[in-house]
Amino acid sequence: MDTPLIDLSTNKFKDVAxxxxxxxxxxxxxxxxARGLAEAMEQADKDEGVSAIVLTGAGRTFVAGADxxxxxxxxxxxxxxxxxxxxxxxxxxxxxxPVVVAIHGNAFGGGLELAMACHYRVAAPNAQVGQxxxxxxxxxxxxxxxxxxxxxxxxxxxxxxxxxxxxxAQEALQLGLVDRLIEGDLLTxxxxxxxxxxxxxxxxxxxxxxxLNLPDKTIFDAAREKARTKQRGQMAPLAAIDxxxxxxxxxxxxxxxxxxxxxxxxxxxxxxxxxxxxxxGEREVAKIPEIAxxxxxxxxxxxxxxxAGTMGGGIAMVFANAGIHVLLKEADQAALDxxxxxxxxxxxxxxxxxxxxxxxxxxCLRRIKPTLTYDAFGExxxxxxxxxxxxALKKEVFxxxxxxxxxxxxxxxxxxxxxxxxxASATSRPDAVIGTHFFSxxxxxxxxxxxxxxxxxxxxxxxxxxxxKKLGKVGVLVGNCRGFVGNRxxxxxxxxxxxxxxxxxxxxxxxxxxxxxxxxxxxxxxxDLAGLDVGWRIRKEYxxxxxxxxxxxxxxxxxxxxxxxxxxxxxxxxxxxxNRHATPDPEVAALVRKWAAEAEIPQRTISTDExxxxxxxxxxxxxxxxxxxxxxxxxxxxxxxxxxxxxxPAYRGxxxxxxxxxxxxxxxxxxxxxxxxxxxxxxxxxLLKQLADAGxxxxxxxxxxxxxx
Ligand code: T1G
Numbered sequence: 001m002d003t004p005l006i007d008l009s010t011n012k013f014k015d016v017a018x019x020x021x022x023x024x025x026x027x028x029x030x031x032x033x034a035r036g037l038a039e040a041m042e043q044a045d046k047d048e049g050v051s052a053i054v055l056t057g058a059g060r061t062f063v064a065g066a067d068x069x070x071x072x073x074x075x076x077x078x079x080x081x082x083x084x085x086x087x088x089x090x091x092x093x094x095x096x097x098p099v100v101v102a103i104h105g106n107a108f109g110g111g112l113e114l115a116m117a118c119h120y121r122v123a124a125p126n127a128q129v130g131q132x133x134x135x136x137x138x139x140x141x142x143x144x145x146x147x148x149x150x151x152x153x154x155x156x157x158x159x160x161x162x163x164x165x166x167x168x169a170q171e172a173l174q175l176g177l178v179d180r181l182i183e184g185d186l187l188t189x190x191x192x193x194x195x196x197x198x199x200x201x202x203x204x205x206x207x208x209x210x211x212l213n214l215p216d217k218t219i220f221d222a223a224r225e226k227a228r229t230k231q232r233g234q235m236a237p238l239a240a241i242d243x244x245x246x247x248x249x250x251x252x253x254x255x256x257x258x259x260x261x262x263x264x265x266x267x268x269x270x271x272x273x274x275x276x277x278x279x280x281g282e283r284e285v286a287k288i289p290e291i292a293x294x295x296x297x298x299x300x301x302x303x304x305x306x307x308a309g310t311m312g313g314g315i316a317m318v319f320a321n322a323g324i325h326v327l328l329k330e331a332d333q334a335a336l337d338x339x340x341x342x343x344x345x346x347x348x349x350x351x352x353x354x355x356x357x358x359x360x361x362x363x364c365l366r367r368i369k370p371t372l373t374y375d376a377f378g379e380x381x382x383x384x385x386x387x388x389x390x391x392a393l394k395k396e397v398f399x400x401x402x403x404x405x406x407x408x409x410x411x412x413x414x415x416x417x418x419x420x421x422x423x424a425s426a427t428s429r430p431d432a433v434i435g436t437h438f439f440s441x442x443x444x445x446x447x448x449x450x451x452x453x454x455x456x457x458x459x460x461x462x463x464x465x466x467x468x469k470k471l472g473k474v475g476v477l478v479g480n481c482r483g484f485v486g487n488r489x490x491x492x493x494x495x496x497x498x499x500x501x502x503x504x505x506x507x508x509x510x511x512x513x514x515x516x517x518x519x520x521x522x523x524x525x526x527x528d529l530a531g532l533d534v535g536w537r538i539r540k541e542y543x544x545x546x547x548x549x550x551x552x553x554x555x556x557x558x559x560x561x562x563x564x565x566x567x568x569x570x571x572x573x574x575x576x577x578x579n580r581h582a583t584p585d586p587e588v589a590a591l592v593r594k595w596a597a598e599a600e601i602p603q604r605t606i607s608t609d610e611x612x613x614x615x616x617x618x619x620x621x622x623x624x625x626x627x628x629x630x631x632x633x634x635x636x637x638x639x640x641x642x643x644x645x646x647x648x649p650a651y652r653g654x655x656x657x658x659x660x661x662x663x664x665x666x667x668x669x670x671x672x673x674x675x676x677x678x679x680x681x682x683x684x685x686x687l688l689k690q691l692a693d694a695g696x697x698x699x700x701x702x703x704x705x706x707x708x709x
Contacts, residue, residue, distance in 0.1 A: 006036035007058070008043060015051045015198075016191045017044035026064035027057040029110045033067075034088050041088075045095045052194035053099045055118060056187060061105025062127070063114060068136065071276060075268055085110055085142035086256065089117035093204050098197045102182070102190035103127045108166065113142040116151060119202050122180045122190050123169040129177065130166030134236040136279060137272030137651060141263035145243035146206070146255045151177045153211045154248055158223045161240040163230075176211075206252040220245045233518045234651050236266050270661055274653030278643055281636040281654070285476045286465060288633070295462040298410060304329060304380045306397055308339025308370075311414055312386035314442030317343055319384075320364040321443070322471050327380060329371050336370050343368065346443060374404040382410040384436055389537075391418050395426035402427035410460050412436040416487055417538060420453035420480045430455035434464055437484060438473075439645045440530070447645030448473035449484050474644045479631035482542075486641045488626065489655070492618035492681070494535070497523035498553035499678070500611055502596045504603035507573050508584045513611040520647025523615065524573040525582060527556065528566030532573075536560040550680060554599065555592050564588075617671055619655040624685035627701050635660075635698035660697040668692035 007020040019040045021027045029037075044053045057063055066085065073079040092099055092114075101107075101115045103123040112129050115121050123129070131140045131148065139145060140161060149157035152175040160167065172178040182189030220241055227237035239262045246255040266272050304327035305316045316328045316339075330336035347361040356364075369376075377383065383405060385397050394413060401411050411433045413423050424433035435451025448471070450464045461477065468475025478485045497510050501524070511522020527535065536557055546552055559565075559572060566572030567580050574582035596603060623638045632638050639654020652658045659667045668688050675682035691700065 004036070005030075005033050006040045008040040010044065010047055010050055013054075013191050015049065016194050017047065017050045017053045018056065018187065018191070019044065019053060020056050020058050021063060022058035024059050026061055026106075027059065027111070028065060028067040028069075029063055029085060029114065030067040030070060031082075034085055038088050038091055041092055041095060041099070045097055050097060051198040052097055053095070054187065054190045054194050055099060055101045055114075056190070057104070057111075062101075062103045062107045063111030064106050065109030065111050065132070066142070068276060068279065071136075071138075071267060071272075075273060084260075085113065086260075089114060089143055093117045093119075093206060096202075098194060098200070098202055100190050100194040100197070102186050103129065103169070103178070104186055106130075106166070108132050109140065109144075110142050113140060113144045113147065116147040116177075116205050117143065119204070120193065120197060121172075121178045122182050122186070122193050123172065123178045124186050125169055125181050125183065127169040128166040129169070129172050130164065131161050131240075132164040132166065134162065134164040134231070134234070134240055135275065137234070137236045137269060137275040138266040139236055139240040139243055139259070139263055141259065141267070143206075143256055143259070145240065145259045146247045146252055148177075149244055149247045150205055150208045150211055151175070154214075154244065155219050157247075158219055158241055158244050161244050162223050162227055162237045164237075212248055214248050233649060235269060235271055239266055271651040274651055274657055274661070277636070277653045277657050278639070278650045281640045282474055282644075284634070285474065285637050285640050286469065288461070288465065288477055291458050291462050291465075295458050297466055298381065298408060298459060298463040300324065300381045300410070300463065300467055302380045303327070303382045303384060304377050305384050305386060306401075307386035307388075307414075308336055308342075309386065309388075310342070311438060311440060311442055312384075313339045313343045313346070314440065314444075315384050315386055315414060315438055316368050317346060317364065317443040318438070318471050318473070320367040324367065326368045327371055327376055328368055329374070329377075331372070333372065336372060340368075340370055346441075374400060377401065377404040378406050380405065380409060382412060384412045384414055386414040386438075389415060389418065391422060394418065394423050398423055398426040398433070402429060408432070410434065410463060412464070414438055417483050419482075420451050420456070424453045424455060431457040432460055434460050435480070435484070436464060437486075439486075445645060446472070446474050447486070447641060448475045449486060449641065449645075450475050450477045451480055451484050452477060453480050474640060476637050476641050477633060478637070478641075479629070481626075481629070481631050485623075485626055485632050485638060486645050488631075489619045489622040489638070489642075490646065492622050493615050494523045494527060495553050495681070496614040496618045498555050499551075500606055500614060501592055502553065502555055502599070502601055503606060504596075505606040505611060506584075507589065507592070509606075510611055510615075513608050514615055517612055517616070518649025518652055526647075528572035528574055528576075528582070531565050531568055532556050532560050533565040551678075554595060558591070558595055559588070613670055614674060616655060616658065617667060617674070620659040620667060621671055621682070621685050621688060623656050624688040624698070627698070628685060628687045635701055656698040660699060664688060664692040664697060665695070 005023050007022055010017045023033050044050050099118040100120045101118040104127050107115045107129045112131060131144050133140050145161055156175060169178055169181055173181055180193055223241050224238055231237045243259045243262050246258045302325040303319050305312050306329050308328050308330045316326045319326045330339055350356040351358050351361055383401055387393050387397055413435055416437055420435045424430035433453055434456045437449035437451055439445035439447045448468045452461055465475045500510050501507050507524050511524050514522045563569060564571045567576050570576050575585040576582055626632050635656035639657050642648035642654045643650050648654055668684055671682055671684045
């Protein structure tokens with residue numbers, strides 16, 4: 001028989017009933033768990049031998065929240081939400097005996113709301129509590145916006161509910177959200193605490209109005225202003241602020257009713273569906289159907305990074321931060337010194353921003369060992385090559401690695417576009433070669449494209465996918481083609497942005513429209529940031545592959561010919577001051593007009609919708625081709641790549657999810673229009689037509705196709 005979800009034991013401590021929630025892996029509060037908990041609480045409260053109740057969670061954490069999987073069933077009409085957790089929480093709050101909740105690991109969302117309905121809260125010192133619902137596009141839906149201000153005060157409750165970040169058990173203790181921290185055995189400590197409070201009057205959180213003193217009104221508007229900047233475009237943070245504000249002017253019942261109303265509005269919103277898609281997607285990409293969970297993993301305790309430039313230095317930091325020793329190699333001392341200086345500077349700014357302690361940084365720096373030779377490469381478990389993006393040099397490095405590295409070492413390349421297979425051909429062990437495409441800055445961006453070559457072994461792939469999580473990255477397995485997934489799609493996206501500027505759209509208008517769509521940065525500004533010369537060099541390398549007679553953008557090539565590479569040269573599409581602040585450059589606008597006239601490109605007024613459609617559907621169309629070719633396993637993999645590597649707004653779920661939301665039929669028809677007007681670059685991907693005709697979405701695209709090399 002399955003382990004019961006709720007275990008009620010009243011014999012171990014006799015006078016104190018212990019109720020344990022046991023719903024691995026994170027004790028999510030499913031309707032079944034809620035029902036079991038209600039029964040156990042009622043039974044314990046009726047037991048005359050019981051003077052107090054302790055509520056705990058089995059396994060590694062208390063309760064991570066309501067079961068998010070249930071929300072999809074509700075919003076798709078497969079199940080009714082019903083009254084949610086509120087009846088259970090009210091029942092607990094009204095029990096005749098004191099209920100002490102013992103928190104370890106996390107008490108998040110419904111887990112914290114459950115804890116706040118209990119009469120007392122004790123916690124392990126390393127526990128965390130929080131209301132992260134806004135990160136799913138919803139707000140606390142079980143009294144969190146009404147009980148939290150009563151325990152921590154309105155200002156802190158606004159911050160916790162609007163921003164969604166957890167706080168430590170120590171801070172929770174200081175705020176009065178937790179009554180005691182328990183060193184040593186949590187359950188024993190909780191039972192001892194419960195015995196202390198059996199004779200006290202029972203504190204019902206909903207009745208504790210002392211901290212609801214009306215704060216200065218500005219905290220709500222200030223929080224709204226902050227949300228409009230930090231959580232730009234998202235509705236849930238503003239909704240959460242409204243709900244918490246309700247606690248200061250409504251009764252608990254009325255405030256709870258308002259919370260329920262707002263919660264349901266958010267739950268059924270496109271933003272929440274997209275953010276829940278992103279939440280599960282970030283975990284789904286780690287699951288590779290053709291690679292069994294039991295695949296042996298190669299231990300990676302020491303690595304070498306070849307190249308100490310921007311990428312190599314950042315990659316060295318990533319491994320050092322994860323506790324892995326790093327050999328950092330450069331060709332000459334000057335380059336090595338520059339690389340080390342950049343690493344130092346990056347760490348110091350992290351300390352200044354409070355992201356790392358000085359002690360942590362010192363430990364990381366001790367793990368990075370500079371070298372000018374391959375001498376010690378024979379002892380490392382993995383090498384990441386991060387030299388200049390040229391095939392000849394990369395093959396030279398891999399030939400050398402093949403000679404010096406120990407058998408079984410993983411030989412990874414950080415190339416952003418070059419063929420893994422061609423690089424692997426420079427070695428006698430192509431099965432050990434793989435792409436680990438980090439995104440700049442490597443020590444900040446979470447995305448890692450794990451690029452499999454046709455010979456990459458399953459063990460090497462499985463190791464790199466697991467290593468991603470240890471490095472704090474979101475690893476996505478992709479196939480080997482030019483640009484892999486992210487950059488391959490970014491090409492058409494930026495191509496269309498340039499076309500729009502060449503056809504008459506103001507440069508800053510193209511950027512503004514996509515920024516307002518939710519992109520972290522517009523396509524022109526992104527080009528200036530990365531360096532326009534990067535794309536220029538690649539286009540020159542592949543010029544011979546361009547189909548004659550097919551229009552290609554020219555503006556960025558011309559800007560590069562003028563030495564305008566972007567931020568690094570102080571000018572690109574925009575002009576930059578010494579702080580790299582961008583201003584539109586009338587000179588560039590005039591040049592683009594001139595070049596367009598020379599190319600006889602008709603100028604016209606271009607709508608916001610056209611800018612969004614042409615840039616975003618360019619992503620979608622290329623993404624569909626990538627799926628057809630098996631370069632990405634699933635549409636969600638593409639979405640996760642765009643959310644974590646390209647600043648696509650998570651509240652729109654990613655390019656493929658966004659297309660699903662618009663409706664593939666509508667997207668397909670729009671792409672056909674663009675094809676009629678702009679030619680074969682807009683030929684709709686067959687998969688898009690196939691799914692649109694079948695009334696399906698990209699989520700229906702099968703995962704049975706293996707990722708092709
Ligand atoms: N519901 C369902 N499944 C969940 C879950 C949840 N709340 N949290 C995690 N999982 C699954 C996850 O998908 C993964 O599944 C496995 O558990 C391990 O998770 C009423 C409405 C707690 C910090 O937003 O932040 O309560 O991939 O890999 O890295 O007001 O999980 O193994 O199949 O993330 O140790 C609010 C979400 C919900 C917290 C642990 N709560 N979870 O991280 O493990 S809404 C949250 C997390 C709510 C109330 C509202 C993290 C974690 P699989 P994991 P981890």
